[in-house]
Amino acid sequence: MNDTLTADSGVGRKTSPTRETKKAVALAEHIVEVISDSGEGAQRCGQSLAAIAARMGNGIWTTEIIPAEIQPPARSVAGASGIRIRMGSRRVTNGGDETDVVVAFNEQVLLGRVQAGELKQGCTILLESMWREHRDPKIVASYAKVVDALANDGYRVCEVPLERECLTLVSDPRRGKNMFVLGMLCNIYSLDLKLGHEQIGRIFGKKDEKVIKSNQQLLDAGWQWAERNLDFKYRIPATRSAEPQIVVNGNTAIALGVLASGMEICAMYPITPATSASHFLSDVFERVGGIVHQAEDEIAACAFAIGASYAGKCAVTISSGPGISLKQEAIGLAVMAEIPLVVVNVQRGGPSTGQPTKVEQGDLLQACFGSHGDAPKVVIAPSSIEDCFYSIITARKIAETFNMVVVVLSDASLATAQQPFPRPRFSEDWLAPPVDQSPVPEGAKPYDWDPVTGLIRRFVPGQPGGMHTLTGLAHDRLSHVAYDPANNEEGLRHRSLKLAALQKTLKTPPVFGDPEGDMLVVGWGSTKGAIEEAVERLRAEGRKVSSLHLQFIQPMPSGIREIMQRFRQVIVVEANWSDSLEDQIIDESNRRYSALAMILRARTLVDIDCWSEARGQPIKPGAICAVVRERMKHGGTQQ
Amino acid sequence: MTMPATQCLIRLHQEHHSLEDYQGGVPRWCSGCGDNAILAAIQRVCRDEDLRPEKTMFVSGIGCSSRLPHYMKTYGFHGIHGRAFPVAEGIKMARPDLHVFVNTGDGDCCSIGAAHWIHAIRYNMNMTVMLHDNHVYGLTKKQASPTSPLGLKSNTTPRGSQLAALNPLSVTLGVQNVSFVAQAVDWVPEVMYDIMSAAFRHRGFSFVRIIQRCPEFLPKMFEPWLHDPQKTLLLSHKDGLQISAGLSKTYRNQQEHDPSNIDRAREIASLEDPLPVGILYRNPQVPCYEDLRHPAQMRTPEFIRAGFEAELDKVTVWPDQDAQTQRAA
Structure with a gap:
């Protein structure tokens, strides 16, 4: 499928180890996958490869391959854990089609990818060969069978003695193979080995020098092995941007957006695939005076955020499908009482527990129409990693200007995908204004709806003269409980008008x-x-x-x-x-x-x-x- | 620790508040409802503590109890069923300068909001909680609640409830970080006022269970206690409540109880007859979650910018020199 962009797919040539200097074939783009059993570090390897390629100036897009379980059985077709990296000369905006080069730590996880139709017909496979000498004859037989079948089907299978080569450097190759593979891939794609060393320094920065050194040795060994034993080499010409770029995944971008939006409180409950945004925030938010509150449940997380927003500090709650379903009643309260709130939904497969680690855009209707009764809220959907960042800043602004709930719909694909984008230039305009504590003018009402736009000026606790009791019940302009038909309609109309008022400010998309x-x-x-x-x-x-x-x-x-x-x-x-x-x-x-x-x-x-x-x-x-x-x-x- | 700007207001002149400063609309509870007594007591506490109405916040869930904020002239948040605690926690976290009160009922707190209740005790945020416990759902018209006595006939238990009542005092005293537990009854308003006053002055999650009559659905429930003062056990201590001479004439069943003794507090909590009234437990040493979490730094735009840029630095790919020169050219 990449034919139009790919200069050379490298298919069909026989592997013959050679020491001749190889000429690197120039490619417009390539898709490479690293897959292993869970816990063997394939994702770290692939993320590092992507980071190095990004530093070289290549466009990248990473897609994580995540099994549903933390420790699925070893050597199982369903247990494939890893990452796919699409690298290109130009900016890359998605994961692309089939894989061109795959590195597999065993033949079973590889089989999983073949069966899923994810590999390009005839693609290059670099396969750990230790299984050929395994003491269990069944494993030896299974390995040989798969290798033969793949070769028969036209795949270019290169067997790589990963374990053996790593054993010469480290005692536990299970913990080092990934860096050896990274070295091989740096060689195959003509990436700067110096950047590889730096990347290892970055990953293991918190550990001692010995760990860094040992991993750098593995990296070098992998590079050397590929140089000596593989007869192919590629080059994806890159142009480094003249602007500084940042390389993060969608969830980190969301968390950075929270930082930059001036929000101060994030209330959450752990849920895949949203949690990594909160992990990052938990680590860094306090450095800008923010708080991540891990609530006792999803409902509490939403109610906590509503409480903070109500009290003058617009808050965010980050979750995924099932968590959002639980929050819906509280979201309805925020709509009814006109409390600003940012809700991030990193969508996953549903219904019910569904596919926690997999992508789906299944929550659009619950985002638009969730909660009971007429509960108008703003729904925006970022479409790139950069968008994930800016959409949070936009969401906070809209939430506070319109006193509305703003739902940001990301998904599992954006959550884990990495893509470079221009480094944001911080602006104080992004930040929330300080909490208003000025006295409320005489006669002002807490719900003095503007007849045209439906907008109100909210009173925040601490403002003298603004005392009222906010309620989720139908209420009049004074926030008094009011059940009469005219009042109920008045509230419904004005809450709905706010959406129209916002709509008037939107540009038609290009x-x-x-x-x-x-x-x-x-x-x-x-x-x-x-x-x-x-x-x-x-x-x-x-x-x-x-x-x-x-x-x-x-x-x-x-x-x-x-x-x-x-x-x-x-x-x-x-x-x-x-x-x-x-x-x-x-x-x-x-x-x-x-x-x-x-x-x-x-x-x-x-x-x-x-x-x-x-x-x-x-x-x-x-x-x-x-x-x-x-x-x-x-x-x-x-x- | 620095204070938020909102705490730094200087009082230029001494303010004095009267009861009217806290009295909102006319209560719509049934006549004889214990909620009226709770309202009167807490309004007195606000006046006597001279709380600024705009800095005072009553948060509630849903139910008869949760109407209380509407009858205050402070800020109020009448939210959704069972979620008063997390809303109050969010408010307190964002605004530690506010005085936060929570009004909740036996259905709101002990049934639909039970998970939040347990964790609110753990967080130990500085707020005063009034559990209006009338042993029955009122607003939805007489269904059994978790604190309904075994055998109670209600619309959902027409042949009598099958489960023993939950004891909110025992539950609260069983949770890590509990810091203040007291029990009041609506028919001894003097003691209720003293308890609420102590609860307000305790820094932490002050949990006051108030046994409260529901004249509409359980009119006879507390008759034996009303007719026989001996069935009420007043807890007194030099660090707890001091019982007036006048009250002692009627309520002679009294016991010294040191509120720092949690084991004894748990024993007292499980008493049903006589019914203990007073401060069961108080521990001012338990840290408040908002104090543990609040950043030491003022959030100035410069401070946010510095932290943000520092994070970006870690993930930035800088253009090489050549590209920069090219751009300059």
Whole structure:
């Protein structure tokens, strides 16, 4: 699928160890995977590779391969743990399609990746060969069988004596193989070994010099081994940005956003895949005077944040699907009482416990319509790592300006993906204003709704003259409990108007590609990179395809319908469930559309098609291309 | 530790508050409801402590008890069922300068909010908690609560409740970091006032269970205690409550109890007849969560910027010299 961008896929050549100087083949991009049993350090190896490539100036995107269990059985197909790194000459916006080079610590985890269809046909496999001499004949047989089968299927299998080579340097190779592999990959991709040494210094910085030294030796040994034994070498030309870049994953970007937004309190409860944001915050927040409160449960975390926000310090609660479901009642309170609140939902596979470590965009509807009654809240979805950072600053601002709940919808894919972006330039405008303690003017009311915008000026405890009792019950402008029909409607109307007021400030999102054509692909959140890459490929084929990506989903900017009307077909692509018309009993009268498609159909009355996937994997640009080609074949005009 | 700016207000003139400064709307509780006595007592405490109404915060959940903030003229937060504690904790964490009171009921605290209750004791944040315990759900019209006595006939237990009552005092005294536990009864307002006053003055999570009559649904529940003062055991101590001579004439069943003795406090907590009234436990040494967590530094924009830039430095890829020169050119 990367053919258009890849100069040389390296397929088909026979491995013959040689000492000749190898010429590095220049590539536009490559996808490399490192996979192992859990706990063998494949992720650290891959993250380091990505960091080194990023420092060289390459575009990168990392995708973690995480088994659901902490310690799944060793050598199991389902236990594959690792990371996939897409490196390119240009900026990389998504994980791409199939893998070009894979390093596997045993043949079973490798088999898992083959069966999942994640490896490119005929790709290069660097496989730990220790299993060939294992004392258990069953393992020896299994290993030989897999190697033969893969070679027969056309894969280029290079057996690497990782264990043996590492044993010459360290007593426990299980803890050192990953750095040996990192050295090999530095050699294969012509990366600067000096940067590798620095990276090891960074990882083990807290440990003593001996540990750093020993890992650097492993790195060098891996580099040397590859230099001596492999007959291929690549080079992905890089251009270092003239601007400083930061390399972090989406969850760290969210945590940095919390820091920069001026928020002071984050209340959370541990949940995968959101927790790493709170881990990072727990470590660094206190250095800027902030607090991460690990509450007793999700509800308490949300209520704690509401309490802090109410008292004048807008707070954030970070969670994932099941946790958000638990928070919904409290979110409703914040909506009713008009308390600002930032809710981050790092979405995972659902329903119920679902797929905790896997990506899904399954929570859009609960974000927009969750909680009981009419509970309007703002929903924004970052679509890149950089967006994860800035969306939190935006969210805090909107929350406090409009006294609303702002839901930020990230997902498991953004959470763990690393992508460099320009180092943010800190601005004091990002920070929250100090808590207002000025006296409230005589006669001012706590819910003095503006008739046009619905906005209120909130009174914060400590403000003389502003004393009132906030309530989740229906209330009048004085915050007195009021059940009469007119009052209830007045509250509903003004809380709803705030969304419209915000909507008036939003710009129509730009179309990627031509402003008119045959097919418009609409998406939101983490799929942006994959969709736009697909659009580029399809346009290169001469197809009139464009895309539109929504950051604000609630409220939705104006002009969306007008954009759609300039295309013959519109399709929403997202990572959640929708029915397939190919299923025997599914037809237009019962077809369940994907979440955004449902919202857009209702809002625009355009006959929007949808294609979605909820396999727990990031959607690949190749898959989008295939769908668009197929749907364009059936053509059809809308409406 | 530095104080937040909001704590640094200088009082230019001495303020004196009267009861009216704390009296909000007209209570809508039933006549004879014990909640009225609780309201009167806490308003007196506010006046006698001369609390600034704008710095005083009553947080509640849902239920008859939780209507109380509406009848105060302070700031109030009438939230959702069972979640008064986490809301109050968030308020206290953000604003340690506020006086925080929590009003909750036996359903709100001991049933739907039980998880928060346990952890609120552990956090030991500086707040005064009034558990309005009338042994029954009132607002939803007579269902059994966790503190309902065994055999109580209610709308959800028409043939009598099957479970023994939960004892909020024992539960509270069983949790790590407990720092203040007392029990009051609405029919001895003088003692209730003294207890609430002591609870307010204790720095930490002051838990006061107030046994309170519900004239609508359990009108006869506490008759035996009302008719026989001997069924009430007053706890007194030089470090606890001092019982007035007048009161001692009626309530002669008294016992010296040192509130620092947690083992004895636990024994007293499990007494049902006579019913203990007074301060069961007090330990001013337990640290408050907000003190443990509050940053030592003032959050100036410069301070935030410095911390933020320091974090960015760790993950920044700087352009090499060549690129910088190119850019300059």
